[in-house]
Amino acid sequence: MAQADWYFDFVSPFSYLHWRKMRPLVNAGRVRPVPIVFGAVLAALGQRSPAEIPKKRDFIYRQALWQARREGVPMRFPPQHPFNPLPALRLCVAAGTTMAAIDALFDAVWCDGRMLDAAEALAGIAASLGIDDAAAAIADPAVKDRLRANTDQALAAGVFGVPTLAVDGDLFRGNESHDLMLAVLDDPGLLERGPLAGVGLIPVGIERRR
Template sequence: MTIRWYFDFISPFAYLQRARIRELARTQAIEYRPILVAGLLQRLEHKGPAEMPDKRRFTYRHVVWRARERGVPLRFPPAHPFNPLAALRLCIAAGCSDAAIDAIFDHLWRDGLRGDDAASLAPVAERLGLDAATAIAAPAVKARLQANFEAAVADGVFGVPTLVADGEVFWGEDATAMFEDWRRDPAAFEQGEMARVAQLPVGVARTPRAG
């Protein structure tokens, strides 16, 4: 079974899930797939939580609370949302290695530093043995990021972080335990109420307001 982890460095929840992903990767192969989540939101015509002021405030406070609850060091970058393209491309240029993923996440979310261009990521790139400007401008890197996006769309991904395996999608840091339960007993997700809600009819659909 192929397990794919889709993530974007813009997501603090991906940072919070990262430790559990490392643990899972000790016993099963996981493909790391950095993607630009803004592209998904645009494709699906969704708003991100940071685009709604009240939800933005709650989400940020929830992230801080969740990190404290789990004992994960966290400090938000100077501004959020930020443009994560440079960080995503640097990760791909470094082979999406554990060292690269951890270094970029730690730079942004543990240390609370900028990572929206080559200059701000230069110290991380240097530790990874790369030149930031050269790495993020490479055509092959850009092509791989686009391929990851198309794969995410094909897998039915609608947000990050998301684990995908055997056609099942597990979205969000708080769905990690659900994924682990599914791995232990996938048949339980095809029975009873789990099976019924998967086919539940729509009772009413919201229609866009004219004008």
């Protein structure tokens, strides 16, 4: 039975949806949640955010809302999106990346429709997590360093989006990939057998010029 790291960002509606499925695995100690800065991952890879491509933005927002409705999960977009998730990510780290912290922050953004892009917006959540001064907590250099290290770890692992589950060097991205994630967690040798084992050997036929 493999253990894995789950990389997420509160700005991602699909991270919120997938957290609902990941919770039992985190609670059982099989998966470790790792908050990262999705924007920093995109910058390092030289990629645009899906929300920066107009028609893709419309599509992914509709897809997120449709998945939420299909799964019976409440979802309400914040008044602006994307928003700056750094304060929420840092508060999560300051609170120890506990399940309670992740729950509270995801619910505030995606159930209550709040942006959580400033210390003032985090005060109530911070207090509920035992943190008296949200501004001081998210300004702590150690917290910033931890979040940066998390993001560097994700990049070193090859993460290219959120949410992503990393299992023994293999990456699985997206709420829609959950069934495959479960299969690999339950059977780590799954990717070493049959056609799944050979995908890395498929030669590249053409490369796009940049």
